[in-house]
Amino acid sequence: MDSAGKPTQHNDIYAVIDLGSNSFHMLMVKVVGGSVQVIGRVKRKVRLAAGLNDSLVLSKQAMTRGWECLALFAERLQDIPSANIRIVGTATLRLARNVKTFLAEAEAILGQPIQVISGEEEARIIYLGVAHTSNCDSNRLVIDIGGASTEIIVGQGFQPMLLSSLNMGCVTFLERYFENNELSEANFNAAIAAAEQEIRTVSDQYLQQGWQNAVGASGTVQAMQEILVGQGKDEVITLPRLEAIMQQALACGHMDQLNLPGLAQERKQVFPSGLAILIALFRVLNISGMTLSGGALREGVLYSMLPQLQHQDVRARTMQSMMVRYYIDQQHAERVADMAATLASQLHQQWNLASFEGLAMLRSGALLHELGLLIEYKNHHHHGAYIISHAELPGFTRAQQQLLMALVYNHRADIHKEILSKQTMTSVLLAVRLTRLLRLSVILSMRRRYEVLPEVQITAQAEALTLTLPEGWLDHHPLMRAELEQEVEYQQQAGWQLSIE
Incomplete structure (x- = not known):
């Protein structure tokens, strides 16, 4: 309510209702950080098509099931501007000869027009x-x-x-x-x-x-x-x-x-x-x-109401939204992603890093590696992985989301190989290789300044990695030396060979 006691209009909230032949669905979202955040889903099994007889007449029982469902939906629509609501009917309503009877009562219940769309x-x-x-x-x-x-x-x-x-x-x-x-x-x-x-x-x-x-x-x-x-x-x-x-x-x-x-x-x-x-x-x-x-x-109906989100790269839009919503240092995220790309470019043919969109997943992991810092530092890699596991990430399949979670979980500290092993489409070997490159990229970028990033070379003999830094560079960066030496131990504990020169 506003100060006058009137309902507040939620101009950033949108609702779509789909009157399907099997189920009626209502989707409610809020536009947050350049992306959509689902704030409500309601689904009811109406089986409207089961009430359509051979003469294409919809039974009173089927229509009643539909009206009862819409009465539940109607309450959620009351505070949303009409311009932010779309209701569409599909195959059964296209076919029913008595569709006007159903629509008249349905529109009265919802207080909104219903559009029956063609196939x-x-x-x-x-x-x-x-x-x-x-x-x-x-x-x-x-x-x-x-x-x-x-x-x-x-x-x-x-x-x-x-x-x-x-x-x-x-x-x-x-x-x-x-x-x-x-x-x-x-x-x-x-x-x-x-x-x-x-x-x-x-x-x-x-x-x-x-x-x-x-x-x-x-x-x-x-x-x-x-x-x-x-x-x-x-x-x-x-x-x-x-x-x-x-x-x-x-x-x-x-x-x-x-x-x-x-x-x-x-x-x-x-x-x-x-x-x-x-x-x-x-x-x-x-x-x-x-x-x-x-x-x-x-x-599809929802995005037609959101012209500001149309025709963008879906994955890039998701990354940008996550960085805004979770206050990620975008400049540093790009810095780590650039370092990861530099390392990957030297190995991507030998290690076949482009398979299963591996290079794109490495970049995404780098951009989101500090996702969990909003919660706390010590276990931020675990918090970030949890968020990724449970977030809606348009542009990523379930398998890609699983890989992204594993990369963020393992970008620092102890390596949990069992998480890396739970890949449903990407090979476990690729997940391991991407993890190793991301971990090194995070360490090499720890000063959070482009001008102090070293010129590095990385080579591989099978799975044994050698990271070569400029002569004398480690002597001038004792903290970085200590971090890299610790990383050698972490990777050795996981059964991976890493040498620093």
Whole structure:
């Protein structure tokens, strides 16, 4: 409340509501330090598509479920300016012949207009949501399996090039092919065959366009990834892995018995139908591997309201935001990053540091190595690692975030090799090599002045490193000598050989 007792308008808070065919979602964010900070997420399983009959009439029961959910959302919207709110409806509301009945009551509940978007517009917004939250310079394929439609997009940067919205989804396929709740080969085969037929209507143009990376932006893809991680595998989804998961589901026999490690309870009902659609997509489009994106429709709608954050390098925006929010000394962070780049440039071919975006991860680790100083000095490397582990970092995959956490955790003091060993995509050897270079960069930059940085040479014989400093330099810098000698001991304790000359 302000001094007059009126509600305060939160001009820096934004809300997006997505009226999906399976779930209704509300996302609330605050713009902080040049980036968005999520301050609220609400999700309710409405299964609107399940109430759509063969005549495309939405049942009163389904509409009531939707209205009851929106009544919960409405309270959170009261203090947000209308200009900062967007509400969109997707496939089921596109199809329903009695949609005006649903919308009239829904808009009265929310006090806001609802926009029912076309399939092509939904695909475009989904792609922008992925582009604004995931870092990728090459062509990418984006897949989003919704409750009643599946969007397929190929684009580059922030520009979608091919857009399709197909009439298949995890709720509609559940009703059509798994109505008896049996997990049988007949049910799976029928669902996969129907999905393949639908995908083939657009597949030729996608195969001709081509892509370098494939990402999934839906709950189905997230569920598959969580199952893989829950079973001790890395996060890359492949066709053999999907088919193996289907065999595990078949072994359960019935939806009531479906119990796979990593499968969340809330995803179980639509899991088989989503899996069937995903298998069909992999088969028809010859997808070799897929990872989970950082955002989709809601994020695309959100960033359309934030022109100041559009068309920026996603990872650079995240780095800048983290440095501002946690009061990192940006000049020193850049100094350490420059030193790390200098060392890496002398070894990057021999040590293959460019693989898995290793050089970019080294720079990011250098920029964030003092992240935890805002809490306290002694264990600031642990605090920084904790923040990274639990922060939303647009532009970084889960595997990259895990590597970044390991680098910051190990940039000083004792080396914890078990943390370095927990990499799901990056090789452990690369994580070790990046850690060693970051540690040396931090020590060599400890005076926090560019003019006292030494001209250094670094060489490697296999994994044995030799750091060569200018003649007499160590004699004039006794503290640096002591720090480097201590670092030799730290690395020896970890089983790594380091020599200082």
